[in-house]
Amino acid sequence: MVAQVIDGKAFAAKVRAQVADQVAKLKEENGITPGLAVVLVGEDPASQVYVRSKGKMTVEVGMNSYEHKLDAETSEEDLLALIDKLNNDPAVHGILVQLPLPKHLNEDLVINSIDPAKDVDGFHISNVGLLGTGQKSMVPCTPLGCLMMLRDHHGSLSGMDAVVIGRSNIVGKPMAQLLLGDSCTVTIAHSRTKDLPDVVRRADIVVAAVGRPEMVPGDWIKEGATVIDVGINRIERDGKNKLVGDVDYASAAERAGAITPVPGGVGPMTIACLLANTLTAACRANGLPEPEGLTA
Numbered sequence: 001m002v003a004q005v006i007d008g009k010a011f012a013a014k015v016r017a018q019v020a021d022q023v024a025k026l027k028e029e030n031g032i033t034p035g036l037a038v039v040l041v042g043e044d045p046a047s048q049v050y051v052r053s054k055g056k057m058t059v060e061v062g063m064n065s066y067e068h069k070l071d072a073e074t075s076e077e078d079l080l081a082l083i084d085k086l087n088n089d090p091a092v093h094g095i096l097v098q099l100p101l102p103k104h105l106n107e108d109l110v111i112n113s114i115d116p117a118k119d120v121d122g123f124h125i126s127n128v129g130l131l132g133t134g135q136k137s138m139v140p141c142t143p144l145g146c147l148m149m150l151r152d153h154h155g156s157l158s159g160m161d162a163v164v165i166g167r168s169n170i171v172g173k174p175m176a177q178l179l180l181g182d183s184c185t186v187t188i189a190h191s192r193t194k195d196l197p198d199v200v201r202r203a204d205i206v207v208a209a210v211g212r213p214e215m216v217p218g219d220w221i222k223e224g225a226t227v228i229d230v231g232i233n234r235i236e237r238d239g240k241n242k243l244v245g246d247v248d249y250a251s252a253a254e255r256a257g258a259i260t261p262v263p264g265g266v267g268p269m270t271i272a273c274l275l276a277n278t279l280t281a282a283c284r285a286n287g288l289p290e291p292e293g294l295t296a
């Protein structure tokens with residue numbers, strides 16, 4: 001079997017176009033422009049690139065983008081004061097604090113000081129609890145993007161066997177909750193899982209979120225399974241820098257029914273879902289119906 005490639009770049013462009021349409025309608029019919037505030041502390045080069053591209057795409061879909069760049073020595077008190085100001089600013093519907101934060105700042109404290117209704121990253125403990133109990137929440141962007149691609153490919157996921165490799169708070173755990181919410185039978189695997197190849201071979205859906213280059217070989221994949229590769233790993237091959245996923249794409253594509261490539265799979269969906277979450281937050285804040293097809 002040769003797998004169908006799930007084109008995350010094209011799908012993300014479609015999601016952004018949907019968001020842009022809904023934003024235009026919101027402006028025209030309700031006079032509301034969704035606003036996303038992104039807070040960056042310090043000069044981490046990767047974070048600067050992410051923040052720049054988030055700002056650019058926010059503006060491209062017609063939303064307001066507010067960037068707050070603070071220097072690396074910013075005190076926790078000053079950062080919390082800024083978040084408090086953003087929490088109380090009606091023009092700001094979504095707040096994202098770019099992680100990682102410099103070591104002297106308590107990430108949990110900072111994230112949990114964001115108004116849960118504006119927590120477009122979905123990391124606030126209230127949102128984690130709401131997702132875990134099947135209630136309306138803000139859903140972390142990367143797993144939301146994976147879920148959208150799976151729903152688009154399969155329609156219903158009900159009754160499917162899903163394995164999530166990785167149990168981080170930002171990808172693995174919320175991914176498992178979302179799959180459970182869509183009535184999959186979910187296994188969460190991690191570094192202590194006894195027989196990972198055997199666990200993966202039973203899955204109709206494999207989501208790999210490990211951070212180890214090409215760790216999952218093709219012969220772990222059940223014939224016809226859907227493989228979602230969240231991993232982003234930089235490696236050097238043949239003297240060139242390359243981005244690869246957690247799955248060995250070439251061998252997995254020979255057995256899977258469908259697979260996301262790296263790059264061009266899950267990656268582009270993450271920012272698209274951040275924009276979708278900001279739109280959802282703006283609708284909820286104004287008592288309006290949520291945008292269809294853009295939430296969990």
Ligand code: NDP
Nearest residue numbers: 142166167168171190191209210211230231232266267270
């Ligand atoms: P973490 O490092 O937080 O978590 C990795 C998980 O993988 C852990 O639960 C760990 O298990 C598990 N793990 C490690 N080694 C093994 C192993 N040998 N066998 C089975 N499980 C193992 O990573 P993240 O969840 O933050 O990210 C995972 C990957 O996804 C990274 O490559 C990251 O760059 C990428 N990513 C991509 C995004 C995107 O937009 N596409 C967004 C976010 C992340 P244990 O808990 O037991 O240690």
